[in-house]
Amino acid sequence: MLLLWALLACDVPTSAPAEPAAPVAPGVAGAAPVATAAGRYRVAWSADPAPIPFNTLFAIRTVLTDPSGAPVPDGVVLVDATMPQHGHGMPTHPVPDPGSCPAGVVGPADGCVHPGGVYRTEGMKFHMPGEWVLHFQVDGPAGPDALDVHYAL
Amino acid sequence: MVALWATACTPQLTPREQALALTLSPVPGPPPSATNAVADNPAAAALGKALFFDPALSADGARSCASCHDPAKHFTDGQQFAAGVGAGPGGSRNVPSVESAAWQTWYFWDGRADSAWSQATGPIRNPIEMNNTAAGVRDHVLAAYVAPWTPVFGPVADDPDVVLAQVGKAIESFERTLSPGPARFDQYVADLRTGTVSTALTEEELRGLRLFIDSGCVNCHNGPLFTDHSFHNIGVPQVARGGLDAGRAIGAVQVQRDPFNCLGAFADRPGPAGEGAPEPCPELRFLDNSFPDWPLAFKTPSLRNVTHTAPYMHDGSMATLDAVLMFYSELPGTPLAGHRELTLQPLRLSAADRADVVSFLGTLDGISP
Numbered sequence: 001m002l003l004l005w006a007l008l009a010c011d012v013p014t015s016a017p018a019e020p021a022a023p024v025a026p027g028v029a030g031a032a033p034v035a036t037a038a039g040r041y042r043v044a045w046s047a048d049p050a051p052i053p054f055n056t057l058f059a060i061r062t063v064l065t066d067p068s069g070a071p072v073p074d075g076v077v078l079v080d081a082t083m084p085q086h087g088h089g090m091p092t093h094p095v096p097d098p099g100s101c102p103a104g105v106v107g108p109a110d111g112c113v114h115p116g117g118v119y120r121t122e123g124m125k126f127h128m129p130g131e132w133v134l135h136f137q138v139d140g141p142a143g144p145d146a147l148d149v150h151y152a153l
Numbered sequence: 154m155v156a157l158w159a160t161a162c163t164p165q166l167t168p169r170e171q172a173l174a175l176t177l178s179p180v181p182g183p184p185p186s187a188t189n190a191v192a193d194n195p196a197a198a199a200l201g202k203a204l205f206f207d208p209a210l211s212a213d214g215a216r217s218c219a220s221c222h223d224p225a226k227h228f229t230d231g232q233q234f235a236a237g238v239g240a241g242p243g244g245s246r247n248v249p250s251v252e253s254a255a256w257q258t259w260y261f262w263d264g265r266a267d268s269a270w271s272q273a274t275g276p277i278r279n280p281i282e283m284n285n286t287a288a289g290v291r292d293h294v295l296a297a298y299v300a301p302w303t304p305v306f307g308p309v310a311d312d313p314d315v316v317l318a319q320v321g322k323a324i325e326s327f328e329r330t331l332s333p334g335p336a337r338f339d340q341y342v343a344d345l346r347t348g349t350v351s352t353a354l355t356e357e358e359l360r361g362l363r364l365f366i367d368s369g370c371v372n373c374h375n376g377p378l379f380t381d382h383s384f385h386n387i388g389v390p391q392v393a394r395g396g397l398d399a400g401r402a403i404g405a406v407q408v409q410r411d412p413f414n415c416l417g418a419f420a421d422r423p424g425p426a427g428e429g430a431p432e433p434c435p436e437l438r439f440l441d442n443s444f445p446d447w448p449l450a451f452k453t454p455s456l457r458n459v460t461h462t463a464p465y466m467h468d469g470s471m472a473t474l475d476a477v478l479m480f481y482s483e484l485p486g487t488p489l490a491g492h493r494e495l496t497l498q499p500l501r502l503s504a505a506d507r508a509d510v511v512s513f514l515g516t517l518d519g520i521s522p
């Protein structure tokens with residue numbers, strides 16, 4: 001009887017929620033290229049540093065190719081992120097790298113190129129643990145397209 | 154029977170709780186100061202200490218930094234609001250500790266300064282704090298500090314703003330010698346790490362630790378300083394004098410405009426420069442001053458030594474830690490602007506649970522050497 005009481009008394013604190021369920025979408029490395037929503041491009045992305053650190057500035061490196069895998073150097077890649085369950089985005093303004101531009105042109109803009117189809121966005125920050133969605137907005141010779149990637153932190 | 158009781162009763166941390174507990178300790182050494190060339194210069198720290206305790210840094214000679222940041226009270230003042238200059242009105246914010254200044258990213262409850270040295274230039278010129286001017290500070294340095302000043306900064310500069318920034322840099326250097334101190338909780342985590350059976354925490358404190366983790370306090374009070382260095386609207390029913398306190402919504406704009414910020418002319422660049430060097434001030438450059446969650450958001454305070462720094466919250470509106478836990482239990486009212494952080498739900502903690510969490514917070518008290 002005493003033992004039973006002790007076990008009960010020392011159970012997990014009653015008002016604490018049980019262990020949270022496994023994250024909805026596991027954090028993916030993003031290494032493998034994924035087709036954009038309308039299928040115009042393929043996007044392979046990685047975080048720097050990887051995996052995405054908590055509450056620390058990081059960059060997203062994106063490799064943009066056409067569906068056959070050929071690099072698209074003359075496009076634009078904008079990356080942003082939101083927490084759909086919390087209804088907010090990041091506390092930062094991410095900034096895409098301008099690429100190599102002709103004299104007098106401030107990129108990203110027409111005429112700027114990203115050799116190898118490699119684009120970089122600085123200034124990302126995931127300031128809360130939970131489910132994030134990375135939004136890739138892409139433009140290039142085949143027209144605009146987009147890709148959403150779920151990421152659990 | 155007694156032995157059995159003891160075994161059954163030791164609250165065991167689940168693997169997830171253990172993994173999270175390990176992220177909360179130990180406090181690492183202070184990160185480098187990106188814009189202060191004398192941050193780790195002992196002569197600068199000695200100079201900064203003298204300045205921190207010097208009432209002559211204020212216009213009427215009556216008040217030093219330590220008047221409000223009293224070392225005997227873990228660098229706070231025990232008041233809801235600090236008193237004003239003379240008979241003038243006081244401020245509308247509670248005095249935070251400066252023990253963990255070296256580890257912060259943003260300073261003040263609204264983060265309107267982005268370094269400890271630029272923070273220090275604020276109260277010196279604030280009419281309700283020390284009410285001085287850069288020129289007044291320069292005169293005082295010339296009158297009282299030339300000997301300890303010259304080896305650190307060279308001859309006293311002509312530009313009063315340069316001197317004011319340097320006073321801040323010396324004070325930051327002193328603040329970097331402070332720390333919240335290792336606590337009993339750190340011993341517990343050290344034992345956890347080595348797999349030693351730990352006697353550092355009582356059962357009550359361990360239950361409090363589990364509640365702290367499982368109730369989601371670690372969503373914001375995380376890392377060894379128990380802060381995410383970020384800003385949240387948790388919906389404290391504001392009693393601030395002078396109307397609504399918008400918090401980070403204004404602080405984020407102010408820090409970008411502050412001439413003493415990381416991108417300004419007074420910031421040192423001790424790191425590598427030139428081609429290929431990382432661009433300075435990433436936090437400031439990428440800050441979104443119109444982030445929709447900034448209204449009424451305040452900086453998550455560190456919880457180390459929190460039992461000694463009552464009253465609590467940016468407006469000092471909660472007298473005890475139990476009052477804070479009651480607040481998280483019930484989340485009364487709705488914020489006057491913006492919205493309460495969506496992850497917060499009333500925890501409905503029993504009186505016993507609240508006492509357990511408060512006893513856990515006591516394990517974060519620094520052990521005096």
Ligand SMILES: [Cu+2]
Nearest residue numbers: 083086128130
């Ligand atoms: Cu969120």
